Structures are given as structure tokens and as C-alpha cells.
Amino acid sequence: MERKVYPGSPYPQGATYDGKGTNFALFARHAEGVELCLFDSDQSDANEERIPIKERTMIFGISTFRM
Numbered sequence: 001m002e003r004k005v006y007p008g009s010p011y012p013q014g015a016t017y018d019g020k021g022t023n024f025a026l027f028a029r030h031a032e033g034v035e036l037c038l039f040d041s042d043q044s045d046a047n048e049e050r051i052p053i054k055e056r057t058m059i060f061g062i063s064t065f066r067m
Contacts, residue, residue: 005051024053 008023016023024036033052040047 003049003051 006021008025010025013025013027016025026034028034036051036053038049038051040049
């Protein structure tokens, strides 16, 4: 499945669905990097998708949209 990833908003923190996609934001003052890990629990082998979050100040944020 194709997933589009865009720069997200730093607020609100956590995962927020807006009707079109989900914004993920977290505070990590000293982190050098963050990955969003998504798991498909509908499959027996529990596929995992890792998305590096590169947009940052002290808050990392991305928005994802399923295609």
C-alpha cells in the first residue's frame, strides 16, 4: 500500500486524525532522530512500516495519508 508523508504540525502532540490523514507529533528535546512505526495487526506476520520523522524543532511532526 502506498503512503504519502508530508511535513506535519507540531501541535497538538500525539496522533490526531483530521478526516483526511493523521498528524503525528511528539516532544523530544534531545533526540537525534525519531521513527514512526506502524503495524498491520490484521495480518498474521504483523507487517511493520517505519517512517523516519525528519521535520523538527524540538517537536517532531509528520502527516500521513493512505492512498
